[in-house]
Amino acid sequence: MRILVAVADDVFDTGLxxxxxxxxxxxxxxxxTRFAVSVVxxxxxxxxxxxFAVPTTPPPSRAPDLVIVPAIACxxxxxxxxxxxxxxxxxxADLVASYARRCRVAAACTxxxxxxxxxxxxxxxxxxxxxxxxxxxxxxxxxxxxEAEMIVAEDNVIxxxxxxxxxxxxxxLIRERSPDxxxxxxxxxLLENRPSQAPFVAPSHVALDDELVxxxxxxIRRHLSEPFELARAARAVGASERTLQRRIRAVLx
Amino acid sequence: MRILVAVADDVFDTGLxxxxxxxxxxxxxxxxTRFAVSVVxxxxxxxxxxxFAVPTTPPPSRAPDLVIVPAIACxxxxxxxxxxxxxxxxxxADLVASYARRCRVAAACTxxxxxxxxxxxxxxxxxxxxxxxxxxxxxxxxxxxxEAEMIVAEDNVIxxxxxxxxxxxxxxLIRERSPDxxxxxxxxxLLENRPSQAPFVAPSHVALDDELVxxxxxxIRRHLSEPFELARAARAVGASERTLQRRIRAVLx
Numbered sequence: 001m002r003i004l005v006a007v008a009d010d011v012f013d014t015g016l017x018x019x020x021x022x023x024x025x026x027x028x029x030x031x032x033t034r035f036a037v038s039v040v041x042x043x044x045x046x047x048x049x050x051x052f053a054v055p056t057t058p059p060p061s062r063a064p065d066l067v068i069v070p071a072i073a074c075x076x077x078x079x080x081x082x083x084x085x086x087x088x089x090x091x092x093a094d095l096v097a098s099y100a101r102r103c104r105v106a107a108a109c110t111x112x113x114x115x116x117x118x119x120x121x122x123x124x125x126x127x128x129x130x131x132x133x134x135x136x137x138x139x140x141x142x143x144x145x146x147e148a149e150m151i152v153a154e155d156n157v158i159x160x161x162x163x164x165x166x167x168x169x170x171x172x173l174i175r176e177r178s179p180d181x182x183x184x185x186x187x188x189x190l191l192e193n194r195p196s197q198a199p200f201v202a203p204s205h206v207a208l209d210d211e212l213v214x215x216x217x218x219x220i221r222r223h224l225s226e227p228f229e230l231a232r233a234a235r236a237v238g239a240s241e242r243t244l245q246r247r248i249r250a251v252l253x
Numbered sequence: 254m255r256i257l258v259a260v261a262d263d264v265f266d267t268g269l270x271x272x273x274x275x276x277x278x279x280x281x282x283x284x285x286t287r288f289a290v291s292v293v294x295x296x297x298x299x300x301x302x303x304x305f306a307v308p309t310t311p312p313p314s315r316a317p318d319l320v321i322v323p324a325i326a327c328x329x330x331x332x333x334x335x336x337x338x339x340x341x342x343x344x345x346a347d348l349v350a351s352y353a354r355r356c357r358v359a360a361a362c363t364x365x366x367x368x369x370x371x372x373x374x375x376x377x378x379x380x381x382x383x384x385x386x387x388x389x390x391x392x393x394x395x396x397x398x399x400e401a402e403m404i405v406a407e408d409n410v411i412x413x414x415x416x417x418x419x420x421x422x423x424x425x426l427i428r429e430r431s432p433d434x435x436x437x438x439x440x441x442x443l444l445e446n447r448p449s450q451a452p453f454v455a456p457s458h459v460a461l462d463d464e465l466v467x468x469x470x471x472x473i474r475r476h477l478s479e480p481f482e483l484a485r486a487a488r489a490v491g492a493s494e495r496t497l498q499r500r501i502r503a504v505l506x
Binding site: 012013014016017018020021025028048050051052053054055075129131150161162163164165167184186187188189190191192194197199200201202205 | 265266267269270271273274278281301303304305306307308328382384403414415416417418420421437439440441442443444445447450452453454455458
């Protein structure tokens with residue numbers, strides 16, 4: 001299986017490293033190169049977030065079996081939104097879009113934003129870092145985001161959650177080929193099977209960034225003297241009743 | 254808290270990256286630099302196992318609060334034993350030994366072998382990657398190895414298990430200062446609290462490398478016609494009855 005890991009400057013170190021190490025461990029434990037991984041960019045090398053120089057090869061014209069976009073090292077909403085406007089990130093999104101017509105594509109964490117901007121996720125389900133859900137919905141409303149999931153696979157696209165979810169993503173791809181090999185790799189790396197990001201969510205941190213909940217809170221304060229009607233509140237904040245309920249629950253739980 | 258991460262060529266990418274990212278996430282979530290981390294080596298830069306060039310600073314003469322040795326990317330017994338004889342790894346062991354008189358030291362995965370060779374662990378408890386236990390006992394018999402543990406802290410030394418245990422190690426060090434901060438970092442990185450490597454052990458892979466169990470099996474085959482006595486078998490293979498029982502159980506379970 002030929003895999004390209006497509007990177008740009010400020011790539012999230014643990015994301016890139018853990019992808020490479022997971023596939024390498026799989027090859028070593030299998031005793032053969034089942035996953036031929038190359039790191040590609042339009043430049044000769046990129047700098048990781050911690051300033052490591054990563055040698056890269058140019059993207060080949062022949063499509064591989066899979067292209068993976070690891071995270072850009074932006075943990076906060078404002079920085080990821082700014083990063084998406086960088087010319088090299090836009091070029092990365094275009095590259096992935098062109099491959100997506102011919103092979104599977106994958107991303108984890110803020111990498112999912114790059115896929116989102118590329119149009120690859122339009123009308124599809126996806127996941128990203130749990131605390132970036134509100135920002136993602138704002139930036140790429142065409143995507144059905146399920147940020148409680150660790151992995152979402154639909155059609156030729158597979159996305160994963162925050163940070164260590166890069167490993168969950170690589171393990172999922174190995175598992176598709178060989179569940180036994182994936183299980184052995186997980187044992188060597190010390191990663192258990194984790195189907196959901198939900199146990200990790202810190203509600204107070206989601207609330208800080210949830211524009212919808214903020215709007216709802218402002219609306220509630222203005223209408224405190226009136227009897228509460230969910231349907232009216234939902235209309236006022238521009239969401240369905242179901243979405244508003246779900247988002248409030250996520251913040252309160 | 255001043256932390257040095259002491260590295261040499263062929264450092265395990267995920268180990269180094271995840272240490273840096275865990276402490277950086279802690280600083281960001283705390284809103285201040287609680288963990289001032291430098292990557293040090295006697296050269297200007299080192300190459301990771303995947304060939305990334307890591308800029309480093311020279312080891313300062315003033316001791317920091319903590320020195321951490323991440324893994325060398327050797328997953329198999331023969332390669333780690335060979336790596337320990339490299340001049341740069343011997344120099345790294347000497348450097349750590351000199352710091353250990355003045356500050357805490359830590360290691361994870363094969364990094365524990367470097368601490369072992371430096372003499373820092375003599376007479377102390379430690380842990381390493383679960384499948385390298387037999388090799389570690391052979392190489393550094395002066396150390397009381399507990400490879401089922403994820404983290405072992407004793408006196409001024411703290412060691413951790415395989416691969417992702419680099420993260421468990423960093424989280425443990427953050428937890429000592431602030432349990433709340435450690436919990437929040439773990440949520441952002443998607444790592445749960447894991448006190449033990451035991452659930453990850455693949456018995457068949459331990460057996461392959463367990464010299465003691467191999468000796469025991471050879472002894473059993475030679476004495477099949479006689480009634481079995483554990484005490485005699487243990488004497489014959491040079492282990493205590495308790496150790497022999499434990500190791501056989503680990504292989505069989």
